[in-house]
Amino acid sequence: MTKSICSKTDVPGWIVLLILITGFIFAYAAFLHEIINKPVASLLETGLALLLFGGSVFVVLVIKWSNDSINELHKVAEREKHNAVHDSLTGLPNRKFCFEQIDDRIQEGAPFSVILFDVVNFKQINDAMGHFSGDLLLIQIGQRLQTELTGDDEIFRVGGDEFVILTSCAEHSAGSNLVGRLDNAMSQRFNLGEFQVSSRVVFGISTFPFDADSNDLLIKCADIAMYHAKRNGHLMAFYNEDMNVGAKYQLEISSRIQCALEKEEFQLYYQPLIDAHTNLAVGFEAVIRWRDGNGKNISPNDFIPIAERSNQVHNITMWVLDQVERDLLSLIEQGIRLPVHVNLSAKDLSSNLLFARLDRMLSENPNFANLISLEITETMAIDRVLELNPLINQIKGLGIKISLDDFGTGYSSLSLLRDLPVDQIKIDRSFLSTASKTEGTRSIVENTIALAHGLGYSVVAEGVQDMDTLHFLRSRGCDIIQGYLFCPALPLNEVISWVNNHDEEQHRIRRA
Structure with a gap:
């Protein structure tokens, strides 16, 4: 002894x-x-x-x-x-051990890959079903993917819903094969007690020594590749230097957003919504524009996703609501009492401040009743349908209407339309570019309009640019038309003039 x-x-x-x-x-x-x-x-x-x-x-x-x-x-x-060196929840090696193992592999000198991934819909599952279900999902993901690893491949949990896999597969083809196996494993539903849920992940891959030669840089490169894959709707992406340029651009835009708010570089444009049968304006969609101090236009498709990732989108939404409040007063002064549609981000729906801001706006302006509509995307609704209903009902209690935007792009089930308390759906423009030409697309649009009307919703067609599409939509009973065929998005003063001239002309045509 x-x-x-x-x-x-x-x-x-x-x-x-x-x-x-x-x-x-x-x-x-x-x-x-x-x-x-x-x-x-x-x-x-x-x-x-x-x-x-x-x-x-x-x-x-x-x-x-x-x-x-x-x-x-x-x-x-x-x-x-x-x-x-191990995660207390999943039992997997943790971030500290991951970095140590990367250092060990770097010392050995043989090429290897770092695969970083996170759970795309983890927050929605965690919020809707509770932390216990979220924890159970992470445990099962770790166990399931660990069984797909071979040789000296290792999996680590490095953050909340972030995982890293170290693999000797340094060639793109081998890395793609591994990701394919992992994705196939993720395709099976997860049993979270009383819930059966689907979950998916997006992968970013960096390789030693080609992309970086230190643990933190390899992780950073994989992270950049992962967000590149997310932004482009891909399953995975291998890091390259062009992505780094994009990452620097994102960082630059992110750092300039607050300054742009303070310097009033943002501006709201308004695109009219037209009654499909009377041709009269029945509302507007507020569209944000950013012209920086150098006169350069920055697309919302660029800065809104960046604002969402950097948690600044809520500030932009609050600015939009402030500006809409001022512009509605101007419209009413001009005798135009038409509702304004405001686009929301998924992050806006996670904040209690949204309802408080809307409640204050309507309390201070009782004449705004029925003059505010909020647009949420179909994808946003699919991801969060369980938690959205109470918030939407709260907002509708203020007299605000809800529109389901980009309908047809999110692969939603019919139950989404049945369960979500919306007032209107907007058919995505991608269906309308060929709506009057392709039999399959025509059938989709026809059935969508019929289904929406059967549920008591009005239907808006976005992106209408030609008379053939307009005639087709009218013949199928579409309620509202939006697009360049009638009018692009314009600054407030210009859209006021356009509405007055357009409606006067339509009345004159009808009188004739």
Whole structure:
């Protein structure tokens, strides 16, 4: 046992004790031999023998207890060492261990890849079903993907819903094959107690030594590639330097958004919504524009996603609502009482401030009743249908209408239309470019209009640019038309003039 203790500790005292015990054993053995060889042992010798025997028993017990204590301490130390480099929820190696393993592989010098991925709809599942379900999902993802790894491939949990895989697959073809296996494993639904849910991940891949030569840069490159894949709707992306240029552009735009708000570089344009049968204007969609200090136009398709990722989109939405409030007052002064449609971001629906801002606007302007509509995208609604209903009903209680934008692009089920308390759907422009030409697309548009009307929703067709499409939509009962065929998005003063002139002309035509 003493030898066992010495093997587990480098404290010199235990080595000295081992030497003393060894000497004690030899001395006691010699004394015992002397007593045995005597015909009669004296009382003193017998007592001394018993004392030495008792001492030996005591020493054995002390050593045993010490060995047990050291074994327990050794187990605790091993547990602490394990916990220091492993995730407490999933049991997978953690971020610290991941970086250490990357360093080890870099020292070995052989090429390898870093695959970073996160769970695209994790927040929605976590918010809608609770943290227990979210934790269960992460555990099952880790277990499921770990079974797809071979050789020296390793998986780590490096953040909330972020994972990293280190693999010797350094060639794009091998990396693609691995990602294919992982994606196939993710395609099976996850059992979260009473819920059966689908979840998906997006992968970004960087490779040593071609993309970077340090642990933090390899992770950063993989992160950039992952967001590139997300932005383009791809399953995965391999890092390249062009992405880094894009990342720098995103960082630049992100840093300029707050300054643009303060310098009033944003402006709202308004595109009229036209009644499909009377040709009269029945509303507007507010469209944000950004012309920077150098006179350069920055597309909303560029800066809105960046604002969402940098948690600045809520500030933009609040600015839009402030500007819409001012512009509605101007429209009313001009005798134009038409609703304005405002686009929302998914991040807006996560904030309690949205309802508070709308409530304040309508409390301060009672004449705004029925003059505000909010547009949410179909994809946004699909991801968060379970949690959106209470918020939408709250907002509708203020007299605000809800429009489901980009309908047809999110692969939603019919139950979404049934369950989501919206007032209107907007057919995405991608269906209308060929609506009057392709039989399949015509059928989709016809059935969408019929279904929406059956549920009591009005229908807006976006992006109408030609008379053939207009005639087709009118013949199928579409309610509202929006597009360049009638009018592009214009600044407030110009759209006021356009509406007055357009409506006057339509009235004159009808009188004639």
